[in-house]
Amino acid sequence: MRPLRLLSSLLKRLGYGLALMLGVTLLSFTLMVQFGPDKTFELLGKNPTGEQIAEVRRELGYDRPFIVRYGAWLGSLVRGDLGASDTTGEAVAPLLARALPVTLALVLPGYLVGNLFGLLLGMLAAWHRGGAWDRLVLGGSVAGLSLSFLVIIILLQILLSTPYGLDLFPTRGWRVTDLSSYLHYVTVPTLALIGVTLGYNTRFYRAIVLEELGREHIRTARAFGATGREVLFVHVLRNGLVPIVTRLLYSIPLVVVSGSLLLETYFGIPGVGKITFDAMTSGDQPVLLAVVTLTAVGFVAVQVLADTACRMADPRMAQS
Amino acid sequence: MNPAASAPALRTREARVGLALLAVLGLASLAVALGWLAQGWDQAIDDQWSGPSLAHWFGTNRLGQDVFDRALVGLLTAFSVGGIVTVGAITLGALLGGLAGWHSGSAVDEALQYLMGVIDSIPIYLLAVALAFSLGGGESAIILAMVLSFWTATARLVRAEVARLREREFILAARAIGLPAWAILGRHLLPNTVHILLVQATLTFVAAIKTEVILSFLGIGAQDGVSWGLMLAESTQDVLAGHFGNFLAASLLLFLLLLGLNLVADALQDAFDLREPAR
Amino acid sequence: MTGSATALTVRNLSVRFRDERRAAPVVHDLDLALPAGEITGLAGESGSGKTLSALTLLGLVDQRVFRTSLGEYTLAGESMTPSKLAANRGRRIAMVFQDPATALDPVFSIGSQLTRCLRRLGGITRSEARDRALGALEAVGFDSPGELMTRYPHQLSGGMRQLCVLAMAQALRPAVLLADEPTTALDAVSQHHVLEQLQSLARHHGTAVLLITHDLRLLNRYARNVYVMYHGHIVERLAGAGLVGRNRHPYTRGLVDALPRLSTGPDGPSRGIPGDPPPVGEPLQGCVFAPRCPVASVRCRMEAPERTEDAHGELACHHPLGDDS
Numbered sequence: 001m002r003p004l005r006l007l008s009s010l011l012k013r014l015g016y017g018l019a020l021m022l023g024v025t026l027l028s029f030t031l032m033v034q035f036g037p038d039k040t041f042e043l044l045g046k047n048p049t050g051e052q053i054a055e056v057r058r059e060l061g062y063d064r065p066f067i068v069r070y071g072a073w074l075g076s077l078v079r080g081d082l083g084a085s086d087t088t089g090e091a092v093a094p095l096l097a098r099a100l101p102v103t104l105a106l107v108l109p110g111y112l113v114g115n116l117f118g119l120l121l122g123m124l125a126a127w128h129r130g131g132a133w134d135r136l137v138l139g140g141s142v143a144g145l146s147l148s149f150l151v152i153i154i155l156l157q158i159l160l161s162t163p164y165g166l167d168l169f170p171t172r173g174w175r176v177t178d179l180s181s182y183l184h185y186v187t188v189p190t191l192a193l194i195g196v197t198l199g200y201n202t203r204f205y206r207a208i209v210l211e212e213l214g215r216e217h218i219r220t221a222r223a224f225g226a227t228g229r230e231v232l233f234v235h236v237l238r239n240g241l242v243p244i245v246t247r248l249l250y251s252i253p254l255v256v257v258s259g260s261l262l263l264e265t266y267f268g269i270p271g272v273g274k275i276t277f278d279a280m281t282s283g284d285q286p287v288l289l290a291v292v293t294l295t296a297v298g299f300v301a302v303q304v305l306a307d308t309a310c311r312m313a314d315p316r317m318a319q320s
Numbered sequence: 321m322n323p324a325a326s327a328p329a330l331r332t333r334e335a336r337v338g339l340a341l342l343a344v345l346g347l348a349s350l351a352v353a354l355g356w357l358a359q360g361w362d363q364a365i366d367d368q369w370s371g372p373s374l375a376h377w378f379g380t381n382r383l384g385q386d387v388f389d390r391a392l393v394g395l396l397t398a399f400s401v402g403g404i405v406t407v408g409a410i411t412l413g414a415l416l417g418g419l420a421g422w423h424s425g426s427a428v429d430e431a432l433q434y435l436m437g438v439i440d441s442i443p444i445y446l447l448a449v450a451l452a453f454s455l456g457g458g459e460s461a462i463i464l465a466m467v468l469s470f471w472t473a474t475a476r477l478v479r480a481e482v483a484r485l486r487e488r489e490f491i492l493a494a495r496a497i498g499l500p501a502w503a504i505l506g507r508h509l510l511p512n513t514v515h516i517l518l519v520q521a522t523l524t525f526v527a528a529i530k531t532e533v534i535l536s537f538l539g540i541g542a543q544d545g546v547s548w549g550l551m552l553a554e555s556t557q558d559v560l561a562g563h564f565g566n567f568l569a570a571s572l573l574l575f576l577l578l579l580g581l582n583l584v585a586d587a588l589q590d591a592f593d594l595r596e597p598a599r
Numbered sequence: 600m601t602g603s604a605t606a607l608t609v610r611n612l613s614v615r616f617r618d619e620r621r622a623a624p625v626v627h628d629l630d631l632a633l634p635a636g637e638i639t640g641l642a643g644e645s646g647s648g649k650t651l652s653a654l655t656l657l658g659l660v661d662q663r664v665f666r667t668s669l670g671e672y673t674l675a676g677e678s679m680t681p682s683k684l685a686a687n688r689g690r691r692i693a694m695v696f697q698d699p700a701t702a703l704d705p706v707f708s709i710g711s712q713l714t715r716c717l718r719r720l721g722g723i724t725r726s727e728a729r730d731r732a733l734g735a736l737e738a739v740g741f742d743s744p745g746e747l748m749t750r751y752p753h754q755l756s757g758g759m760r761q762l763c764v765l766a767m768a769q770a771l772r773p774a775v776l777l778a779d780e781p782t783t784a785l786d787a788v789s790q791h792h793v794l795e796q797l798q799s800l801a802r803h804h805g806t807a808v809l810l811i812t813h814d815l816r817l818l819n820r821y822a823r824n825v826y827v828m829y830h831g832h833i834v835e836r837l838a839g840a841g842l843v844g845r846n847r848h849p850y851t852r853g854l855v856d857a858l859p860r861l862s863t864g865p866d867g868p869s870r871g872i873p874g875d876p877p878p879v880g881e882p883l884q885g886c887v888f889a890p891r892c893p894v895a896s897v898r899c900r901m902e903a904p905e906r907t908e909d910a911h912g913e914l915a916c917h918h919p920l921g922d923d924s
Contacts, residue, residue, distance in 0.1 A: 024438050036453055148548075148552075162559065280449050314705075
């Protein structure tokens, strides 16, 4: 009975996820293809004849009704064919497949450390609620929330990568061959990512820890001898797992796309964000469409995953 | 949950600092808008790269323009972009969220929730890119993108609150005596959701300003106007050559404005006990 | 205090609000002695300071809200400071709370919560802890403890959960167990079972149990000593069996009269105590009960009565009532 229920709820979630994906692809296709720039004249020489124009429009599919074009594009998407870049002619799928590991290598350390620090600071603040530590952490997080990502990046660059500061790291680039070169290039972007997320993370974790600390079973555990460390790292963490895992998963697509867009553009790192930026500046429609679509697909997949993980994390949900 | 309840909360030290910051910056941007301040920002009034002085607090830039004057004009841009986005997103969110909440459980509600789900699946930067792509770039594309992206957060909160309120006795009673929906909306529902809108407005303002800066930096937003994002984009070259004026002026004003908004947002959230719910 | 040694004694324990506007102590110079192997009662209306007294003895009072002073506090022969108290929680002193629905961590099985409790003591292997946990569950009356160990709190009834908490106490065998209204949220059958377990814990393991309740009949049956608390003050201590019938303080009498009677009394419906308890932390002149006391005199309103001890216990009252009229 139990696995069956889990499966049926998973399928339901998956069905809704598919509906969401359909909506996202429809929206992005409408925006970028239907209302996007007409590419006919880019492909034609000077003074084209009416026949030439019609020919190109047929090639581009502009003569077919919208729904047919959307269907055809969706069909190729399902087959894993994301089309070819307008600027380089390269197939989009391998282009992105090559860039994704770079992006993950760039953002994962900052994502993980940022969440870990946020959790620890949140615990510190919540445990000392209303006290000096709490005020310090909260004040720091408000200041952090008020700093733009861009400001953090430039500030870190001045401090760490220029002769006006410590001058330890490169100002841009990504020539990663081994661990030491990886650390050389990844440190400043990682610190920037931690800096921009720490304020939000800390507040989120503080709120979670406060909520869990207020529960009565915490009082029982303490009355039977649980130490502060056990309360925080066993009871609070395990009970707060559902919102924490949800947030961790939900923020992946945002960190990968939004975080990498600015970081990679700024530091000249050849990942998904840089590809997106280049496609944006050159008007490369298939690449942009692919990035938007895949992000949304990833987002929906993550939602289904988070839902399943939460069900398994809570015995009440798993067994009821 | 009465808006007047926010008054004591705004008397904490943090809230006062926040309000004072917003007041000073708001007056400054008003002065710019009325033509009293920073009018010569686009004139080359001095040598390039002149250091900070009494005449030019943050020195001059590559073109010999006063950096602080440009930053003040950027302040006006931030206020106007933030203001338009906030009014747009909050209005849209209140209307559609109210609609979904009033009809909660119905097909209208389902459809609106689905729409929110779709929009929330597209990161703001990509939506801005897509819109800039179809509209041909410019300030209006990113404003539209932000409104379209930011309204869902407000709509979800308003929807939940309205759905909760409509089952309460005083609303049921109002419906029972045949009060029309718009009257109930105006007299009961709107006043009871004002606190959500107020908090969401400050948070949306923060998000809009931050997003505008980054989009401008990436070249999606303002290209010819004055934005802190553009100043920061210039500063990335400047700082390598040891000129910090652009960076300091833009990031200082940006920080102060965001700090003021965040402090007020915090005080409001504390007053209404509206901490962002854990997702 | 007859026979066995006292597991816990405290003198002059007090608790105040940090908020200066609520100046009066919430617990005023509490003197308490819990003899080993006995159930001692602490009675009073809600808001009288019972729970806060117990939390202070445990060292779990919210220090942001309250300022506590432990006075002269001796636990199992050792003088207690706040830091020593923290080290003794779960070893020599533990507490059971009112609401079993929320007392256990919902995401851990009963077995893992019990064994974790035991493992905190140190010097015990996983399998030893498991054996002791099984033994404790059996001791509180569960038929198949092995199966119960794998269950989660939401799968158990309120009475079963409370017994699981008692099993934790049974496994740890603290010198002192504080039980705050442990049966209030339970049905009659579970109530009886939980009380029997508390009694057996006292009898067989020499645990000193402090049973906090507003129900004087329970204490009449199970407790050897009953402290009666009003507005943070101990107004009366009743010693010996059949103690409740021999009360002399008008407040205690009011508590007894407020009980619904099964055997009909001569005077019809229960009388109870007129008026409401004063707000917690409100300073009062004279006897704290005077504003609601049916026999209060001018003296009561001016001068706080001293507590005096005799064969029946202790009493702080200017106008003690005679034996049950």
